[in-house]
Amino acid sequence: MSPSDASLRAQREQGCPFSSAVNAKGCPASEMAAQFDPFEGPYLVDPAEALRWSRDQLPVFYSPKLGYWVVSRYDDIKAVFRDPILFSPKNVLEKITPPTKEAVEVLRGYDYAMDRTMVNEDEPAHMARRRALIDHFLPERLERQQEMVRQLTRERIDAFIDSGRVELIDAMLYEVPLLVALHFLGVPEDEIATLRTFSLAHSVNTWGKPTPEQQVQVAHDVGRFWQYAGEVIEKMRAETAGDGWMHYTIRKNAEMPEIVTDSYVHSMMMAIIVAAHETTSLASANMFKTLLSHRSAWEDICADPSLIPNAVEECLRYAGSIVAWRRQTTGPATVGGVDLPEGAKLLIVQASGNQDERHFENADRFDIYRDNAVDHLTFGYGAHQCMGKNIGRMEMRIFLEEMTRRLPHLRLAEQEFSYMPSTSFRGPDRLWVEWDPALNPERDDHALAEKVRHFPVGAPAAKEIARSVRVSALRQEAEGVIGVTLEDARGRPLPDWSAGAHIELCLGDVERKYSLCGRPGNGRYEIAILREDAGRGGSRHFHEHLREGGELRLRGPSNFFRLDEAAPHHVLIAGGIGITPIIAMADRLKAIGADYEVHYCGRSRRAMALRERLQADHGSSGCVHLHIGNETGRADFAQIVAELPEDGRIYACGPDRMISDLEAQTADLPDGSFHFEHFTAQNVALDPDKEWAxxxxxxxxxxxxxxxxxxxxxxxxxxxxxxxxxxxxxxxxxxxxxxxxxxxxxxxxxxxxxxxxxxxxxxxxxxxxxxxxxxxxxxx
The missing domain is CATH 3.10.20.30 (Beta-grasp domain)
Incomplete structure (x- = not known):
């Protein structure tokens, strides 16, 4: 334990459960952990940035102020979500701020009996109820809701479009999700203002930090919410043919009372009114604030509405409304290398995981072209993933499509942003926007309001996610290999990338992936393309049709071939055009002062792309070994593997024969020693006559x-x-x-x-x- 942690020793000795959590990775506490406060300061403003130190240094730590273990990395959060047995959701709706006696008495006076709901119920009860009640949430059922959502959105925009300035949450982003939620549930729409007060009270009561005085008022509102929910249920029971999910749930209660119980119906009625609209309202406010703060992204969407579905996913990743969720261990567990005791309470911060560079390339950059934005954890993961995720997506897409089409000149007004203190929900309290009504495009195009674009319910289609780039330079890299330099077609810097990353080029109907082989950080991309006349025609197409100044589409960058930079030694092996990711890895290892060697295999010097750059940049230290077929013969992979130091790593990219040979040679090495990437794929097209259902x-x-x-x-x-x-x-x-x-x-x-x-x-x-x-x- 470092000297800076000395001030925590007494506290740990007095009950902080570190004795069972300390392991070879050290003590899961630090001064930063002691200072962590989710209700104020940096976390309230930007939770992902506030936990950057944790992702880098201490991905699982104990928060004395909160009494929870905080989990900040993507893979660790996903692992917790993946196991709902060991990591029980039973504490999700516990009051994170212990209630006062006065507040408890107030709730008792309302016969408040909030029990298990979909989000905090253990197995097997949770899955049995989820199976019984999921039908209304399937994409084909939700498609029927699209026109209703669009009509509500249009009505709100019509009301303010000529005003030039509006507070967007009050004007649209709160009421529309609430009306959609009530319509979906089949609940009367006659008490919007009352429900808003109730919903806010429930959120503060569960995830906020009200003062003792505020707790009493909040308890009254929560109690009245509970009674209101019960009254609505009784009215709905009398409407035997009623439509909506709550009517469906009430009928299931009659059909299978042992699964869909009376207390469950009442608790879900209250919980889902909040869940079905509060999260969408906050996420939508975050979305507009984020996009209008990144003007180039807003303008790209205005020009190309097909980008909207992925832009919504990137907004959910970068600034989602669900910041963190909770779990509690049912037995001893290990998370992120830290051993936790039974009963440990976890705050798993999805907002932090969503900006973890170990999973997302250039993670702290907002990029609507990100091709794995849908990997975000804002909806959770696994058995308890949000059932209403596609309702939220649908609403956010329609909001964005209507606003970018009708008010492309929208901008953020000058303002100070504030946020309700909460561990779990996040969105601005107010969002002022403004525009010049004289520039409204529908003044000149009266049919504009009707020119809508329909997006199918569900995750976005990957094929729509591509940016325009321009070929700024072409050169001959080697025999049959061209080097290509790409720049953004609008003159912006292209996103940064890490060693091992690739992009996908799209030219006409041809799409192919190529590893990046230049140097990150200069705003341009460099690739090398080997012409393979015996291949599927992709490389030949690019060789024949790429021209300097020509434009094409690009997806990525993505990285599924990442370096373990902490390894004591790296052996990098390239076969032919497989040098492209390998030279980028060598550049990175040299830059950080790591120990490495490069083995480059090719049939002849003339055919070995980037050979001269490899030797010039890395050859002086003696770490470059060329294995040239017509001069020195093939590489001795058995010897290379045999000389691998303990805990060393081998990274290889090349043809199938080379990878297969290395797989055989490394079969006895510890797991994780050998990493590889193919640069060709077999034909994976289905032949229905030869396949099994x-x-x-x-x-x-x-x-x-x-x-x-x-x-x-x-x-x-x-x-x-x-x-x-x-x-x-x-x-x-x-x-x-x-x-x-x-x-x-x-x-x-x-x-x-x-x-x-x-x-x-x-x-x-x-x-x-x-x-x-x-x-x-x-x-x-």
Whole structure:
């Protein structure tokens, strides 16, 4: 323990549960941990930035002020969500600020008996109820709600479009989500103002830090909310043919009272009014504030509305309304290398995980072209992922589509932003915007208000996410290899990237991925393309059609081939055009002063792209080894592997034969020693006449799916409303990986190692299938 932590010793000895949590990684406390306060200061303004120190230094720490263990990294948060048994959600609705005796007495006077709801219920009760009540949340049912949402949005915009200035939350972003929620639930719309007071009180009561005096008033509001919910339920019970999710829930209560109980109906009635609109209202306010603060993104959306679905996802990632959620361990657990005792309370900060650079490339940059924005954790993950996620997405897309079309000249007004103190919900209290009504485009185009764009309910389509770039330079890198320099078509700097990253180029109907091989940070991208006349035609197309000054589309950057920079030694092996990610890795390792060596294999000097730059930049230290087929023969991979120092890492990119050889040579090394990337894919197109249909059980979601012979597992999952990220859809990148619990898998990817395939715990949903039509179980 460092000297700076000495002031915490007495506190730890008096009950802080560090004795069972200390391990080889050290004590999970620091001065920063002692100062952490989710109700004021930096966390209230920007929770992701406030926890940057934690992501970098102490990703799991104990907060003495809060009495919770705070989890800040993406993978750790996702691991907690993934196991709802070990990490129980039972504390989600506990009052984070202990109630005063006076507040408890007030609630008792209202017979307040808030019990389990969808968000804080343990298994198996949770999944049984979720299965019974999920039907209304499926994409095909929600499609029917789109016109109602758009009509409500238009009415609000019509009311203020000629005013030139408006507080957007009061004018639209609070009331429309509330009306949508009430319509979805089938609840009367006659007490909007009262419900707003009730909803705010419930949020403050559960996740806020009210003073003792405020607690009494909040308790009265919560108690009245509880009574109101009960009264509405009784009215709805009499409407046997009523429409809406609460009517459906009440009917399920009559059909299966042991699963959908009376107390559950009352508790859900109160909880879902808050959940169905508060989070969408706050997320929408965050979205407009973020986009109007990043003017180029707003202008790009105005010019190309197809970007809206992914822009919404990026807003949810960068500034989502759900900042953090809670869990409690039901037994000893390990999170982020820290051992936790049974009963430990966890604050898992999704806002921090959503800006974790270990998962998101250039994570603290807002980028509506980010191709894995949908990976965000704002909706949670696993068994308790938000059932209403697609309602929120739908509303936010319609808000953005209507506003960018009708008020493209909208701007933020000068103002100070404030936020309600809360561990879990975040959004500005007010959002003033302004514009010049004389410039409203519908004054000249009276049909503009009717020119709407429809977005299907669900996660965004990856094919729509692409930015325009220009070829600024072409050069001959080697025999059959061209070097390409790309710049943003609008003259902006392209996003930064990390060693091992790739982009996807789109020219006409041809789309191919290429590793970045330049130096990050200069706002341009460099790639090298080998012409393969025997391939599928992509490289030939780019060789023949790329021209200096020409424009094309680009996706990314993405990185599924990341360096472990902390390893004591790195062996980098490139075969042919596989030098492109390898030279970027060498550049990075040199920059940070790491120990590395490079082995570059090629058939001849003339065919080895970037050879001269590799030798000039890295050859002086003697770490570059050329293995030239027509001069020195093939590399001795057995010797290279045998000389790998303890805890060293091997990174390789090249043709299949080279990767297979290295897999065999590294089979006895510890897991994680060998990392590889293929640069070609097999033909993964389905031939329905040769495929088996198969059944899939999604254990976390409680769903059973049939995957037809002419569809992929990924397609079937998305059709069922299950969000699974994807990128290449060729089995190369690993982004669509799902966890296998049971059943044989026909692995067709180029991501998993031999041992991982034998273990049969993971599969790539874009290409792999169940063996011979077997039934498989997945942790989804």
């Amino acid at each position: 198969f059944e899939v059980e999604l254990v976390d979601s409680g769903l059973n799916l049939s995957v037809a012979a002419d569809e992929t597992l990924l397609d079937a999952l998305r059709n069922a409303g299950v969000d699974v990220p994807s990128d290449c859809c060729e089995g190369l990148c690993g982004s669509c990986e799902v966890t296998v619990l049971q059943g044989g898998v026909d692995h067709r990817d180029k991501v998993l190692t031999r041992s991982e395939r034998t273990e049969n715990r993971r599969m790539m949903s874009c290409c792999s299938r169940a063996k011979n039509g077997q039934r498989i179980k997945l942790a989804l």
